[in-house]
Each structure stands twice: as C-alpha cells, then as structure tokens.
Amino acid sequence: DQQVKQNSPSLSVQEGRISILNCDYTNSMFDYFLWYKKYPAEGPTFLISISSIKDKNEDGRFTVFLNKSAKHLSLHIVPSQPGDSAVYFCAASGLSGGSYIPTFGRGTSLIVHP
Amino acid sequence: DAGITQSPRHKVTETGTPVTLRCHQTENHRYMYWYRQDPGHGLRLIHYSYGVKDTDKGEVSDGYSVSRSKTEDFLLTLESATSSQTSVYFCAISQNPGQNSPLHFGNGTRLTVT
DSSP: OOSEEOOOSEEEEETTSOEEEEEEEOOTTOOEEEEEEEOTTSOOEEEEEEETTOSEEEETTEEEEEETTTTEEEEEESSOOGGGOEEEEEEEEOEETTEEOOEEOOOEEEEEEO | OOOEEEEOSEEEEOTTOOEEEEEEESSOOSEEEEEEEETTTEEEEEEEEEETTEEEEOTTOTTEEEEEEETTEEEEEESSOOGGGOEEEEEEEESSSSTTOOOEEOOOEEEEEO
16 A cells, blocks of 8 residues: 555656646655655655645755645746756655654656757 | 665576675665665665664565674675566665655665576
C-alpha cells in the first residue's frame, strides 16, 4: 500500500513556463516532506523541504506548497529550464522509533523542452 | 557533495551466488541506509543503521543482510542472489535522524542477476 503517491509518471513543459509536480500521502503521522531530484546514473539529491507547520517554502525558482487537510503537496518550478529535466521524488517522514526515515514516492520524470 | 562511495558501480552475477555491495563514507555521519530503485516502485528502504553494529530492517529487507563494523562502512549482502534482486542500489547517509537532516545519496550500484 503506497503511503506516498506521485500519480504522474511524467511531465513535459516548455522552457520558461511553470512546472508543477504533485504528490499525495495517506499517513497522517507524516509531518515533514522533502523533494529530491535525480539525474541518470547519479544518486538523488535533496532539493527542498517543508515542515507540516508551514504551508509554503520557497528557495529560488523552487517552491513547495503543503495542503495538510488534503494530504497533498506540490513542487513549483518557475521558470523551468532544460537543466531541470530529471526525475523528481517526493518523500515524507514522521517520527518513528526515534528517527525520521523518509518514505518515497515512485517519482515523476520532468522534461523541459528548449 | 557528501563523501559517499559505492562499490562496485556495476555488477553482473548469477542466480544463487552471494553478493556484497559496499558503501563507504568520509563524513562521519551516524546514520546509513540502503535503498533499491526499480521502475514503477521508486526508492524503497532495505535496511538502515543508526550506529556501529546497530541496524534495523526496512520495508523490503527479505533476502538481504547488512553489517556495520565501522562508522564509515555499511555493507549490503545478498546471501543467494535472485533475479528479483536485479536493481539499482543506493546508499545514503544522514547526520542525525531529525527533520533537518536530509539524506545524501551515493551514485548507486547497478546489479544484474542472470
């Protein structure tokens, strides 16, 4: 049973436009959410995070929005650039056994066309 | 980039043979993790370690064992490899188990079991 769902396997966007990647979760104990970016033949790298006490976190071109009542978060990339083409993983964590170990979604492959 | 080295980077082995993957870190981080990435499944946690000789199971631990005899090394062993264990394996580290400590990943080991 997937606790973190990324229902869009892929997304195609034109350079300069906004990219919106979506993520849903089912476990109400999750209180910290992260996005990772992965290029081919490399490991995932941390991009941005948000705590459940906030509804928005911004870092340059990247903004993450959290809607706790809907158990939904989204990553906005504005403006999108060809170098943003990668697989994006949503992850969620909650305190379990004294640790925050993230559960990952299946990923969304973003292609930004020049 | 966090100092994480995975070895080997690629391996082909036959069904039924034992395989050991190595993760080495130079960051002196306490927490280390093994994930596998498969198409349609995203990243799934196999095992993790919260200190020397302290390990615990993740969601897909069957068929895998781990050992951590030194802070810097975390070994993943497939006692008798099966074709279902063909995957890309990622090691990750984190400084502490808190919310503000994202995982840093290695570049992965691609394992093929024939």
